[in-house]
Amino acid sequence: MTVPKAWRFAGPPRAVHQFHPVLAPGDAMSDHVFALRRHLREWGYESHAYAVEAKEGVADVLSYRRLFRVVRPEDMLLLHFSIGHEVFDQLARLRARKVLVYHNVTPPEFFSGVNDHAAVHARLGLRQLAGLASQVDMGVGVSGFDTHDLAEIGFPNTRTVPILIDWSRYDVAPDQSVLAALSSRRTRILFVGRISPNKRQDDLIRMLAYYRACIDPEAQLYLVGSYRDQPQYHARCAALRDALDLSQAVVFTGRVSPAALAAYYRRATVFCSLSEHEGFGVPLLEAMHYGLPVVAHDAGAVGETVGGAGILLARKDLAEAAEACALVAESAELRERLLAAGRRRVADFATEAVAVRTRKALGL
Amino acid sequence: MASPPPAVDEDEILAEIRERIRRKRETGVYGPEVDAALRLPLPGGRPLFSEELGDALPALREAIDEPFEYDPRSRKPVVGLFVTAARRLVMGLLRWWLAAASERQDRIDRLTFRALLDLRERPSPGFDERLRHLEEGWARFRRDLVAADLHSVYFQARFGGDEPVIRRQSERFLELFRGRSRVLDLGSGRGTFLELMRDSGIGAYGVDLDARMIETARSRGLDVREADALEHLRALEPASIDGLYARHLAEHVLPGELVAMLRECRRVLAPGSPVVFVTPDPRTLSVGAHTFWLDPGHVRPIPPDLFRFYLEVEGFEDVDLVTFEPSEGERLREEGDDAARHNARLLNEVLFGDRDYAVIGRTPYQRAP
Numbered sequence: 189m190t191v192p193k194a195w196r197f198a199g200p201p202r203a204v205h206q207f208h209p210v211l212a213p214g215d216a217m218s219d220h221v222f223a224l225r226r227h228l229r230e231w232g233y234e235s236h237a238y239a240v241e242a243k244e245g246v247a248d249v250l251s252y253r254r255l256f257r258v259v260r261p262e263d264m265l266l267l268h269f270s271i272g273h274e275v276f277d278q279l280a281r282l283r284a285r286k287v288l289v290y291h292n293v294t295p296p297e298f299f300s301g302v303n304d305h306a307a308v309h310a311r312l313g314l315r316q317l318a319g320l321a322s323q324v325d326m327g328v329g330v331s332g333f334d335t336h337d338l339a340e341i342g343f344p345n346t347r348t349v350p351i352l353i354d355w356s357r358y359d360v361a362p363d364q365s366v367l368a369a370l371s372s373r374r375t376r377i378l379f380v381g382r383i384s385p386n387k388r389q390d391d392l393i394r395m396l397a398y399y400r401a402c403i404d405p406e407a408q409l410y411l412v413g414s415y416r417d418q419p420q421y422h423a424r425c426a427a428l429r430d431a432l433d434l435s436q437a438v439v440f441t442g443r444v445s446p447a448a449l450a451a452y453y454r455r456a457t458v459f460c461s462l463s464e465h466e467g468f469g470v471p472l473l474e475a476m477h478y479g480l481p482v483v484a485h486d487a488g489a490v491g492e493t494v495g496g497a498g499i500l501l502a503r504k505d506l507a508e509a510a511e512a513c514a515l516v517a518e519s520a521e522l523r524e525r526l527l528a529a530g531r532r533r534v535a536d537f538a539t540e541a542v543a544v545r546t547r548k549a550l551g552l
Numbered sequence: 553m554a555s556p557p558p559a560v561d562e563d564e565i566l567a568e569i570r571e572r573i574r575r576k577r578e579t580g581v582y583g584p585e586v587d588a589a590l591r592l593p594l595p596g597g598r599p600l601f602s603e604e605l606g607d608a609l610p611a612l613r614e615a616i617d618e619p620f621e622y623d624p625r626s627r628k629p630v631v632g633l634f635v636t637a638a639r640r641l642v643m644g645l646l647r648w649w650l651a652a653a654s655e656r657q658d659r660i661d662r663l664t665f666r667a668l669l670d671l672r673e674r675p676s677p678g679f680d681e682r683l684r685h686l687e688e689g690w691a692r693f694r695r696d697l698v699a700a701d702l703h704s705v706y707f708q709a710r711f712g713g714d715e716p717v718i719r720r721q722s723e724r725f726l727e728l729f730r731g732r733s734r735v736l737d738l739g740s741g742r743g744t745f746l747e748l749m750r751d752s753g754i755g756a757y758g759v760d761l762d763a764r765m766i767e768t769a770r771s772r773g774l775d776v777r778e779a780d781a782l783e784h785l786r787a788l789e790p791a792s793i794d795g796l797y798a799r800h801l802a803e804h805v806l807p808g809e810l811v812a813m814l815r816e817c818r819r820v821l822a823p824g825s826p827v828v829f830v831t832p833d834p835r836t837l838s839v840g841a842h843t844f845w846l847d848p849g850h851v852r853p854i855p856p857d858l859f860r861f862y863l864e865v866e867g868f869e870d871v872d873l874v875t876f877e878p879s880e881g882e883r884l885r886e887e888g889d890d891a892a893r894h895n896a897r898l899l900n901e902v903l904f905g906d907r908d909y910a911v912i913g914r915t916p917y918q919r920a921p
Contacts, residue, residue: 295602301597390594397586402582402586424594424595428592497559506590507573508566508570512569514572515568528559
């Protein structure tokens with residue numbers, strides 16, 4: 189896997205720009221873009237983040253329209269792809285060194301019937317991705333799972349470089365009010381991620397029903413993540429919670445600040461993921477970073493991200509998942525081993541090390 | 553990124569998890585209510601499509617009749633009113649075009665569904681024919697393996713043992729069954745053993761496959777049923793018989809069937825019941841190499857040590873072996889010096905030793921917990 193020949197003849201680029209249709213604060217994708225931009229600038233490249241829509245709270249993002257004016261053929265353009273957007277087709281026609289960074293598209297099967305709008309978008313995204321295969325010079329997957337998808341779709345020149353996580357961003361003091369609210373000693377199962385059908389928060393709620401009936405009647409489930417994009421699924425999960433008589437036991441926090449997020453991680457007993465599709469799974473590493481043991485259903489890129497530093501469950505069995513959480517909650521020895529492995533795993537994704545890998549992969 | 557070796561032994565953890573679940577199942581903590589909670593469908597609509605794909609046919613049956621709705625109202629302030637009005641107008645204008653398209657789609661969906669159901673009922677052409685061919689071939693093989701078409705009455709007349717001899721052999725086990733009330737003779741044949749039981753006041757009945765044999769036995773007023781030995785054992789209630797005798801049966805079945813039979817015996821015999829299996833002794837060379845094979849129904853000889861092992865493994869106790877029925881006819885003369893006599897005796901034992909052996913066992917007095 190080498191850098192395309194044409195790039196080597198034309199010398200190094202002067203600018204390396206990045207594009208994603210939407211850039212928002214606190215979103216793993218956007219954080220990746222900003223962290224990479226910082227490093228690109230450190231390495232001496234002119235680098236900007238471009239978007240169609242910059243949500244409130246992000247600064248220094250330029251309109252994608254400028255790209256058509258500023259990009260020269262020897263410049264590099266990183267197209268981050270996690271949703272389809274018509275602008276990708278326009279940008280693909282630009283003369284530049286184009287790299288598609290693939291964060292995976294949630295398959296439409298997860299949305300169909302719940303949120304048809306999202307299903308249509310996902311399907312269009314996948315179709316568009318297939319069209320881009322012949323128009324970019326390189327495809328980069330943020331996990332082996334994503335790279336495998338790219339190769340299947342027909343991207344000729346692929347490689348894997350993990351997401352660049354700026355760990356210094358997590359050095360915030362935990363939110364005191366959240367810490368205080370969660371001061372009592374009880375079992376708290378935590379999952380962090382958008383409320384979305386592919387992440388199967390409904391299974392976590394059912395699992396909690398088992399946990400309270402068979403293990404600990406006081407256990408609670410915290411579902412941290414925005415539910416704005418999937419109001420239908422969120423409403424149905426809430427209805428499921430009420431039907432199972434868990435209104436007091438399941439908490440949907442919605443989107444939270446980094447300080448509050450740190451507090452939830454600090455106060456939780458175990459991080460449990462029953463997600464059925466993840467392109468990478470940053471919260472798995474965040475949990476390890478905050479010293480929280482991880483129990484996860486092995487789906488998509490979850491297994492490779494956890495990398496042996498958590499309990500992986502190959503089969504989706506809610507009773508087994510609950511008992512795994514209980515085991516971690518009860519056994520101090522098992523917990524300690526998982527935490528030590530978690531710290532080692534997070535070190536694998538150290539910001540500088542991943543930045544160097546990214547630089548090498550892009551031939552910069 | 554290369555993954556380091558796992559921090560924990562996942563197989564060990566999974567074993568612990570499954571053990572915990574098993575215990576909770578047993579104690580009733582993990583009962584039907586929890587099961588129902590774990591299976592509670594997501595309220596407010598159909599199950600997730602990704603889940604329905606796992607069992608598509610029933611889902612299709614429901615999805616095909618699902619109404620289709622579209623809410624044209626826009627939530628945008630001010631502009632929304634116009635957007636809504638515009639959408640309503642377009643929908644009104646296109647109504648019949650869309651209705652025709654959806655009618656056609658509906659027709660295709662229903663045809664596809666019907667075709668799928670039909671296909672499921674009707675497997676690929678010629679499937680039944682091929683299956684029947686295979687089944688017949690297999691049944692023929694099983695019959696040919698033991699020359700099942702030979703008439704056993706004729707066979708018995710030519711090679712079968714002398715009834716008085718068989719009765720004498722059976723008498724040595726009489727004491728084992730004394731005082732029993734429901735002894736089962738598997739492969740009871742002409743009913744020699746059953747007759748002995750009746751004469752000794754022991755309750756017993758037999759099972760045999762051969763209709764002619766059964767007829768003979770019944771003509772003597774014995775209780776014999778026509779059934780396959782293993783199937784009969786399987787149909788019995790636990791601890792419903794208190795003794796089992798099977799003469800020259802074990803060498804007629806496949807090793808796996810014999811083990812299954814022993815397992816069933818263990819189940820259906822009351823605690824402390826005796827079992828006796830009589831079979832040719834292949835340690836005697838004239839048996840193992842010659843007479844054993846006189847019966848084409850014999851599948852394979854069973855060395856006594858193996859038979860003893862089968863019984864011990866299946867949980868029978870006090871397992872013992874006895875041999876009997878010395879070979880008839882000429883033997884090597886044991887004469888000359890000591891060494892020559894010794895050698896001749898050894899050879900006589902190997903060549904013309906006892907022709908049958910019995911392996912005897914007993915079910916434990918206490919039921920296993």
